[in-house]
Amino acid sequence: MMNGALATESVERTVLIVDDNPANLGVIVDHLEDAGLHVSVAQGGEEALKRAQFIQPDLILLDVMMPGIDGFETCRRLKANEATREIPVIFMTALDDIHDKVAAFAAGGVDYVSKPFQVEELLARVITHLELRSARQRLIESELRYRRLFETASDGIVLLDRESGRITDVNPALSEMINLSPSQLLGRTFGETEPFSNNPSCKRVLDELRHRDHVWFEDWILETGRGTSVNVEVNGSVYKAATTTVIQCNLRDITDRKEAEARIRYMALHDALTGLPNRTLFEDRLDNAIAQARRHHGQVAVLMLDLDRFKNINDSLGHHVGDELLEQVAARLRACLRESDTAARLGGDEFAIILPEIASIEDAEIVAKRILEVLQEPFHVEQHELNIGGSIGIARYPDDGTDHGTLLRAADAAMYDAKAQGRGMYRFFSPELNEAAQLRHMLVNDVRHARQRGEFLLYYQPQLSLASHQISGVEALLRWDHPKHGIISPALFIPLLEELGLMSDVGEWVLRTACRQNAEWQAQGLPPMRTAVNLSAQQFYRGNIVKTVARVLEESGLEPKWLELELTETLTLDESETTIEIMNGLKNLGVGLTLDDFGTGWSSLSYLRRFPLDRIKIDRSFMRDVTTHENAAAVVHSILNLAQSLGLTCIAEGVETAEQLQYLKQQLCSEMQGFFFSHPLPAAEMPTLLRAATLAGLSSAESDGTVAPPGAATLAKSAMGK
Ligand SMILES: Nc1nc2c(ncn2[C@@H]2O[C@@H]3COP(=O)(O)O[C@H]4[C@@H](O)[C@H](n5cnc6c(=O)[nH]c(N)nc65)O[C@@H]4COP(=O)(O)O[C@H]3[C@H]2O)c(=O)[nH]1
Structure with a gap:
């Protein structure tokens, strides 16, 4: 940088020299230009003000004693003008009076050089102040950039002083998220501010950040103040500022993602048409029911239900009628079961039901009869009155099987037996039915x-x-x-x-x-x-x-x-x-x-x-x-x-x-x-x-x-x- 060159700057810098006798400055101009600076000259205060506004120099070398307005006044006016306020001014003065030096700073100057000049000293001061200005500008830009990011971030951001736990800054996204203005938040701790105070996780984040520099939490539920809540993911980190240690918490609204995840999970486990559990969830629930019954030496019943005449209806009236009918069947099934029972749709017109912890075989029989009864009632789909009915096969844990596969096969075999007896029947599984079930399986292939x-x-x-x-x-x-x-x-x-x-x-x-x-x-x-x-x-x-x-x-x-x-x-x-x-x-x-x-x-x-x-x-x-x-x-x-x-x-x-x-x-x-x-x-x-x-x-x-x-x-x- 020294040796008269502005090494760090690639852009050309402009220095405005203000002197009523610029001829005196020929040497300085040469040196400044040698150092890669662009030099402009004004011959008095008024001209300097206009020029500065127009060319926006990076630095002004300002003579004090000039006809018209003097250097101090010129400087004051430069500082009073928004457009020129930030331009550093170095006074050039023949006066060596301490009073004038003080006056130079008071007028807004950053430095002064005394005439006659030491060219190297002048150049060094000019370059130092240009560097300082650059650094300041970079700082301002960086601050603006950061502010802009902070203000426009879609994540809510809250800054806290680690020592006191008080909120020092919040961005608009956070205010919007929890429906509180910055003034309702600034200077307060999480403990003093809803909705943070009634969320135990908030305290945990702060506690953790006392020992660690970074924490991540997924499931914060925050009240929005509008009667709803948001699910947020929190990224907490710590950084040292000049005098304080800052905790920054970024709160990302993941409500949509969570809902999508829940929907996907739901879809993976439920039948899209009827909303009933599908085979996967059914088997899982059956496993649980079996485990529970094993612990308490209880019994579980599995009912397999197949609708009579459904295929005909589907073929003759179309799938939309078939679909609506299945939805109505599902609703009737739900209505005649208890909360703890599970009704599932395994595919087509095939439904299955788990009755966990039945006291006796009669319990299963009662439910089967009730289901057949409600299915006997006509269904109304569009203009059609449909009579379907169903056939039910019943298998029991532990008598007919001790795992979900065996129980389902047993109930299925019993269901086929019921179907073979005529419509609207239920049948219990018996070992002889296994043979028939195996035969049926073989027949599908043949x-x-x-x-x-x-x-x-x-x-x-x-x-x-x-x-x-x-x-x-x-x-x-x-x-x-x-x-x-x-x-x-x-x-x-x-x-x-x-x-x-x-x-x-x-x-x-x-x-x-x-x-x-x-x-x-x-x-x-x-x-x-x-x-x-x-x-x-x-x-x-x-x-x-x-x-x-x-x-x-x-x-x-x-x-x-x-x-x-x-x-x-x-x-x-x-x-x-x-x-x-x-x-x-x-x-x-x-x-x-x-x-x-x-x-x-x-x-x-x-x-x-x-x-x-x-x-x-x-x-x-x-x-x-x-x-x-x-x-x-x-x-x-x-x-x-x-x-x-x-x-x-x-x-x-x-x-x-x-x-x-x-x-x-x-x-x-x-x-x-x-x-x-x-x-x-x-x-x-x-x-x-x-x-x-x-x-x-x-x-x-x-x-x-x-x-x-x-x-x-x-x-x-x-x-x-x-
Ligand atoms: N209990 C009793 N049953 C009797 C008596 N007399 C006849 N049956 C049985 O009743 C069924 C009469 O046929 P369906 O009602 O059309 O019922 C038929 C029909 O719906 C269907 N089916 C049979 N062949 C065909 C076919 O080629 N095409 C179609 N689409 N369906 C068929 O299969 C059903 C059963 O056929 P099958 O087993 O041959 O059973 C026949 C017949 O063997 C009796 O006195 N007592």
């Missing part, structure tokens, strides 16, 4: 390939006209001839095909095979009759069923009047134009339409008028009780009346006894189907039956109730799945 491997076949069950006593038709019923397990009932594998989305494909195969078979029997000279084929909801709505049926009829050469399509009743819940259009399309082909399982899921009869139906099929659950329960008899009676008034024929299925048959005849039912006459038979056995079965056999059975119709005993033996 059923995917069953069609390609040619393992599906059709059985046919005759339908009898009660007026003509002739076989009026057959129902085609799907069977799976499993290479290892033999013939398997559709009740077991059709739900699997539906879950895998394979039912349309298999259904088309059924349709084609049944139509070909019928055409073939007719070609063999057997009396023509209808073949009824079941259509699943999946088949009805996916693809173009009307085109498919038309194509199959054409390929097989079967006249449309010999094909009857059985539609499940849940299809009719959707009275939309699409459903009616598809039904009309089918009807226009010339095929017959039967409403299957009638009476099990209906809620409104209006659809019967809107749909182009030919026949309704009374569900076999009514037939079972028709001769023993008045209610069932009343239902069958009303169905028959209703059908008659609408001009529809009626077929009763599940007829197993002569009494039931007698009843139907009395009630003028048109047709019947059931084990009493024949079980479903392989296609090869049908021609014999078609030729032999006559009313003669049927009449003999009616007369004494013991004599089976011709061939019935043998037929019974070959019946599958029943």
Whole structure:
């Protein structure tokens, strides 16, 4: 720096020399310029003031004795002006009087040099003051920068004196965060100021910062003073200032992050649709319940619930209806459980429930009954009134398993057992059910390939006209001839095909095979009759069923009047134009339409008028009780009346006894189907039956109730799945 050079500065510095006789200063100017400074000159006080304002020099060398305003006055005016106040002034004076030196400082000068000058001394003073000015400017800039950061920081910042614990500064973000102005905070300790005083963590931060230079806390909850609170992350640090030690606490509002984390955690553990715990949380809670029960030698019950008819509703009315239905089911489940119980949705229409610490097995039974009861009540989704019901399997800790996996499998097996018993049932697990569960698991894998491997076949069950006593038709019923397990009932594998989305494909195969078979029997000279084929909801709505049926009829050469399509009743819940259009399309082909399982899921009869139906099929659950329960008899009676008034024929299925048959005849039912006459038979056995079965056999059975119709005993033996 010395040797006359401003070593540290890369920018050019300007020195304004004010002297009424600048010619005297030629040497100084040369030296200053040699030192890399830019020099400007003014010849009097007034000119100096203007120039200084205009060129903003970095330093002014100011003569004292000048005509007009003298140096002292010039300096005073420079200091009075905001624009020139900070420019350092060095007086140049011939006076050596102490009074003048004092006056120079009083006027705002930073230094003085006496004439005649010692050039080196002058240069040294100039450069020193330029350096000082630079340093000051840097300091000011740094302070401004820091202030700006402090003022605009999004984190709340509070500074405290470590010694006294008093707040020395707060930034606007902190004031805003806790809704207190700086004046309400400055000079106070945390202990004296809400919301810090009622947060024990605040005291902890200060305590820790007595021994450490840095602390970090995540979960401060601070009241905002607006009736809400913020979750803050605190970074506390200590630094030494000139005379004090400062604690700086940066408070970052992490409320959004915490909420997002909580949401993610919640989503990871809950079912998005119903808000119920998902499988992960369910298993965790079950583990806890088991651990608790183990300690207290208690029992835990696990209930597995599957909704009846849900898949049909989903397929026929769409996923939005299915979703809304699941939400309503979840709400009903919650309502009939205690706080300590857990209801979870494991997927699809599968729910599971934990009853921790049950006193006895009856407790589980009571809950299962209550759940089935509330599910029996109709659900209202959009304009639909939906009747679903459910099936429940129950497993218990410790009897049926001691870990969540075993208990869930046991409850699942029991649930399948309940389903197999009919709708709306609950069943307890028993060890024999394990085998069935294993079989089902295996079937899921095998059923995917069953069609390609040619393992599906059709059985046919005759339908009898009660007026003509002739076989009026057959129902085609799907069977799976499993290479290892033999013939398997559709009740077991059709739900699997539906879950895998394979039912349309298999259904088309059924349709084609049944139509070909019928055409073939007719070609063999057997009396023509209808073949009824079941259509699943999946088949009805996916693809173009009307085109498919038309194509199959054409390929097989079967006249449309010999094909009857059985539609499940849940299809009719959707009275939309699409459903009616598809039904009309089918009807226009010339095929017959039967409403299957009638009476099990209906809620409104209006659809019967809107749909182009030919026949309704009374569900076999009514037939079972028709001769023993008045209610069932009343239902069958009303169905028959209703059908008659609408001009529809009626077929009763599940007829197993002569009494039931007698009843139907009395009630003028048109047709019947059931084990009493024949079980479903392989296609090869049908021609014999078609030729032999006559009313003669049927009449003999009616007369004494013991004599089976011709061939019935043998037929019974070959019946599958029943
Ligand atoms: N207890 C009793 N049962 C009797 C009696 N007479 C007949 N059954 C049984 O009742 C069912 C009648 O068929 P569904 O109601 O259409 O019910 C059928 C139908 O919904 C479905 N299904 C069968 N084949 C097909 C198919 O090709 N496509 C579709 N979509 N569903 C099918 O599987 C269900 C069960 O079929 P299966 O096990 O063959 O069971 C048949 C039949 O074996 C009786 O007197 N007593």
